Amino acid sequence: MNNVLVVLEQRAGRIARIGWEALTAGVQLSGAGSLTVAVLGTDTEAQATEAATRTSGKIVRVEHALLAAYTPDGYTAALEQIIQSESPTHVVFPHTYQVRDYVPALAARFGTVLIGDVIAIESGPVFTRQLMQGRLNGNYRHSGKGPCFLSVQAGAFAAAAQAEGAASISSFTPVIDAAQIRTRPSEPFRAEAQTVDLGSAQTIVGVGRGIKSADNLPLIEELAAALGAELAASRPICDAGWLPMERQVGSSGQTVAPRLYIAAGISGAIQHTVGMKGSQCIVAINKDPDAPIFEVADYGIVGDLLEVVPALTEAVKAAKQ
Amino acid sequence: MKIVVAIKQVPDRDEPVRIDSAGKWIDESDLQFAMNEPDAHALEEALLLKEKSGDDGSEVIVLSAGPERVATTLREALAKGADRALHILADDLASRDALGVAQLLAAAIRPEKPDLVLTGLQSEDLGQGQTGVILAELLGLPHSTLILHVDKIASGIEVKRELEEGWYQTIQLPTPAVLTIQSGGNKLRYATLMGIKRAKNKELRAIAAAGLVSTAPPTVVLEKLSLPQRKKSTQMLEGTPKQAAAALVEKLRTEARAL
Numbered sequence: 116m117n118n119v120l121v122v123l124e125q126r127a128g129r130i131a132r133i134g135w136e137a138l139t140a141g142v143q144l145s146g147a148g149s150l151t152v153a154v155l156g157t158d159t160e161a162q163a164t165e166a167a168t169r170t171s172g173k174i175v176r177v178e179h180a181l182l183a184a185y186t187p188d189g190y191t192a193a194l195e196q197i198i199q200s201e202s203p204t205h206v207v208f209p210h211t212y213q214v215r216d217y218v219p220a221l222a223a224r225f226g227t228v229l230i231g232d233v234i235a236i237e238s239g240p241v242f243t244r245q246l247m248q249g250r251l252n253g254n255y256r257h258s259g260k261g262p263c264f265l266s267v268q269a270g271a272f273a274a275a276a277q278a279e280g281a282a283s284i285s286s287f288t289p290v291i292d293a294a295q296i297r298t299r300p301s302e303p304f305r306a307e308a309q310t311v312d313l314g315s316a317q318t319i320v321g322v323g324r325g326i327k328s329a330d331n332l333p334l335i336e337e338l339a340a341a342l343g344a345e346l347a348a349s350r351p352i353c354d355a356g357w358l359p360m361e362r363q364v365g366s367s368g369q370t371v372a373p374r375l376y377i378a379a380g381i382s383g384a385i386q387h388t389v390g391m392k393g394s395q396c397i398v399a400i401n402k403d404p405d406a407p408i409f410e411v412a413d414y415g416i417v418g419d420l421l422e423v424v425p426a427l428t429e430a431v432k433a434a435k436q
Numbered sequence: 437m438k439i440v441v442a443i444k445q446v447p448d449r450d451e452p453v454r455i456d457s458a459g460k461w462i463d464e465s466d467l468q469f470a471m472n473e474p475d476a477h478a479l480e481e482a483l484l485l486k487e488k489s490g491d492d493g494s495e496v497i498v499l500s501a502g503p504e505r506v507a508t509t510l511r512e513a514l515a516k517g518a519d520r521a522l523h524i525l526a527d528d529l530a531s532r533d534a535l536g537v538a539q540l541l542a543a544a545i546r547p548e549k550p551d552l553v554l555t556g557l558q559s560e561d562l563g564q565g566q567t568g569v570i571l572a573e574l575l576g577l578p579h580s581t582l583i584l585h586v587d588k589i590a591s592g593i594e595v596k597r598e599l600e601e602g603w604y605q606t607i608q609l610p611t612p613a614v615l616t617i618q619s620g621g622n623k624l625r626y627a628t629l630m631g632i633k634r635a636k637n638k639e640l641r642a643i644a645a646a647g648l649v650s651t652a653p654p655t656v657v658l659e660k661l662s663l664p665q666r667k668k669s670t671q672m673l674e675g676t677p678k679q680a681a682a683a684l685v686e687k688l689r690t691e692a693r694a695l
Contacts, residue, residue: 187578188578211600212600215569216569216581217569218569219565219573220569226535227655228533228566229566231564231566245664246562246563246661247560248449248563249664251661252662253660254661254662256656256659297610298607299607299608300607301605303604304604306602306604353620354619360602361602374694375688375692375694395692398688407664410670413668414671414673416677416681418677418680422677423681430678
């Protein structure tokens with residue numbers, strides 16, 4: 116019998132959607148056992164009310180003045196105490212940057228390791244996560260005495276539906292001393308005004324490492340022009356400064372869902388595909404027939420983009436005449 | 437400032453990945469290995485910090501755990517400018533979980549008493565992204581992750597942290613501290629001929645894993661590897677680039693209606 120604790124995450128006062136996906140994974144894991152949902156902050160009333168629309172189980176408001184802004188020290192201390200108090204068999208998180216920042220330390224405090232970025236849960240339970248830049252799946256099992264910590268990848272589980280029945284809401288006040296919080300975070304900021312809204316583009320041409328050199332970018336620009344498409348890129352291209360950061364698609368960039376997404380020379384690591392796998396039609400062009408991008412593609416061409424893209428530009432132009 | 441950079445050697449990105457006969461790990465025979473790219477950015481940040489601090493006796497120590505072949509990657513780090521290297525000799529890393537590996541690294545770091553421990557935000561093979569955060573917990577140090585830039589300030593360091601969807605945050609930490617470095621914050625340097633020559637005379641000390649720490653059995657076990665199932669039935673278009681492009685445009689117009 117599994118007793119599951121699901122830890123939600125808030126963004127600008129609302130529960131992040133990926134939290135509802137973690138809740139679905141938690142419900143699946145708990146089976147006939149119990150399910151508890153935790154929300155953290157200084158005043159969590161709004162979060163708890165929102166959580167109560169999706170679960171009829173138990174909701175715990177973990178509140179402390181030192182949880183006003185996220186810090187790894189504050190969150191680790193608070194969750195360590197709620198876990199000791201609730202003694203769950205499994206603790207489920209959404210796989211976010213925030214979770215990556217502190218849950219490995221929290222798990223280590225319980226003598227175990229986070230099973231991160233989980234994409235599926237089978238009976239056992241056996242947890243599936245991706246390895247080798249998405250080229251392999253690995254099945255993991257937890258064998259320690261303490262709780263099993265896992266985080267679920269965005270989009271891997273459906274968001275929890277509206278709940279029928281009322282949840283029971285309680286409060287938990289962790290003991291945290293100001294001296295325990297060693298890092299001083301500032302308010303989040305955006306580097307520059309976003310001038311490119313990839314989110315509303317109908318057609319996008321995304322380019323990755325396969326382009327090899329900035330000198331080859333005109334090939335991609337010509338294809339985008341022929342299609343009337345916006346230009347996008349995977350992280351390495353923006354890191355190299357070949358395209359501006361605001362054209363980056365993926366976990367650290369924008370999330371897009373156009374009618375057509377052409378991925379040219381993009382291998383398809385998770386960090387990129389989470390940002391574009393919702394596209395209606397995906398075309399992948401890659402020299403490696405085993406590249407994971409082909410797993411999410413509707414159409415694929417195996418070949419060097421430096422040869423395929425110019426041919427495609429010509430074919431698009433011919434078709435539009 | 438004394439900086440330890442934890443580096444992992446991983447299969448080169450362009451290498452084919454084959455599952456071994458036991459189905460529990462990849463076939464490593466004939467594989468080319470390389471420095472994990474995020475760790476290369478961590479090394480670069482360490483070298484920049486040392487250069488910025490001038491001639492104040494700052495030191496960059498690179499650390500890696502793994503079999504004999506890992507020494508090649510450590511030599512590369514020395515050639516790029518690291519001062520000395522520690523090699524935890526271990527042939528059994530695949531049988532340890534992330535906590536077990538971090539325990540080895542922490543045991544080697546402790547006697548060095550560094551001001552800063554840097555590592556990449558994740559490895560390109562397992563991709564768990566946990567080593568740095570676990571190290572901070574084991575060493576009892578403050579930490580921050582996904583760091584693009586590090587500045588020294590009077591009270592310690594100030595870092596630029598990447599958040600999701602194009603947001604950033606500035607964080608101040610006291611030192612000693614542990615940081616995981618995100619790619620894109622700095623440009624990787626190449627080793628110069630002079631650097632490669634100098635590296636030959638730099639200290640590369642091997643430490644036996646067995647003598648460092650007795651690790652508990654792993655609590656999280658990788659049981660089986662498999663090739664991902666295709667979620668969609670991908671239609672592969674064959675032929676010359678010209679033929680494949682023409683076939684694709686036809687499909688996009690008539691079948692997907694995406695043009």
